[in-house]
Amino acid sequence: MSTTPAPLLTVRDLKVVIGGRHILHGVDLEVAASGTTALLGRNGAGKTTTVRGILGLIPRTGSVLLGGEETVRLATHALVRRGIGYAPEDRGVFAALTVAENLRLAERPGAGEPAYDLVHELFPELRQRARQAAGTLSGGQQQMVAIARTLLNGNRLIIADEPTKGLAPKVVSEVAQVLERAAQAVPILLVEQNLAVVRRLARHCAVLADGRTAHRGPAAELLADADAARRLLGVGRARHGDTGTPSAGTPAGTSPGTPARTAAHPAAPTAEADA
Numbered sequence: 001m002s003t004t005p006a007p008l009l010t011v012r013d014l015k016v017v018i019g020g021r022h023i024l025h026g027v028d029l030e031v032a033a034s035g036t037t038a039l040l041g042r043n044g045a046g047k048t049t050t051v052r053g054i055l056g057l058i059p060r061t062g063s064v065l066l067g068g069e070e071t072v073r074l075a076t077h078a079l080v081r082r083g084i085g086y087a088p089e090d091r092g093v094f095a096a097l098t099v100a101e102n103l104r105l106a107e108r109p110g111a112g113e114p115a116y117d118l119v120h121e122l123f124p125e126l127r128q129r130a131r132q133a134a135g136t137l138s139g140g141q142q143q144m145v146a147i148a149r150t151l152l153n154g155n156r157l158i159i160a161d162e163p164t165k166g167l168a169p170k171v172v173s174e175v176a177q178v179l180e181r182a183a184q185a186v187p188i189l190l191v192e193q194n195l196a197v198v199r200r201l202a203r204h205c206a207v208l209a210d211g212r213t214a215h216r217g218p219a220a221e222l223l224a225d226a227d228a229a230r231r232l233l234g235v236g237r238a239r240h241g242d243t244g245t246p247s248a249g250t251p252a253g254t255s256p257g258t259p260a261r262t263a264a265h266p267a268a269p270t271a272e273a274d275a
């Protein structure tokens, strides 16, 4: 008899209020114990707020179980010590420091020997570029540094917030490869708008809408269901080989008051073209 492994992270009824405004109304999601789980949704759906809530960066209520332990009342530093690594949307790379210095900054005293072997095995390029200033790296290489930092400390979970945002299609593909390699070592919760990347990497997904969980299930199933993808994500089509076309009506990925984005910062999940 086969049994499904318990999720690594289980979020229940996560609520966030900022400045008196209810941003999350009760988010439920699970992060699988291996591979990549995608957190999806249109702009303003609450993805980054969910990540910030999980990480304790903002006040929140509900339940966040990490490996069965309740963490919702823990401070961020305590969560980091329990093994959650975070690759923020802006990558947080120090441009004036070298690659090696950026990695060294992520070493955590008391977390055991930093896993340089793993990092260099997954990303040999970082060893070759150890003395290069991080500011001179490409966007994809900087993302590699950001992910590598989360792998150094024996983390149990990596949360990556929109790692492909604003990157050229070729670089998107490189970053997808970086994440693919990292997920072999550590489970990833991936906030992502590029559906080609989601298709390539994610086994499971949760979709947020208006601060609530609107859908949970296998990522491939959602992407194969054009109606569901249109309804939940705002893309016209989501089959393999399609290019993304926003559905009619409200521009995909926008909500009232959401500014339109440039091509480099798509307003909506983008389908299939570039990973």
Ligand SMILES: Nc1ncnc2c1ncn2[C@@H]1O[C@H](COP(=O)(O)OP(=O)(O)OP(=O)(O)O)[C@@H](O)[C@H]1O
Residues within 6 Å of the ligand: 018, 019, 021, 023, 041, 042, 043, 044, 045, 046, 047, 048, 049, 050
């Ligand atoms: N600090 C804040 N103060 C007030 N409102 C906020 C704050 N942070 C987020 N919000 C609002 O909460 C809602 C959810 O924002 P969030 O950034 O979590 O969405 P998102 O799904 O990550 O969107 P995007 O894909 O555009 O990054 C939005 O309406 C946003 O304007």
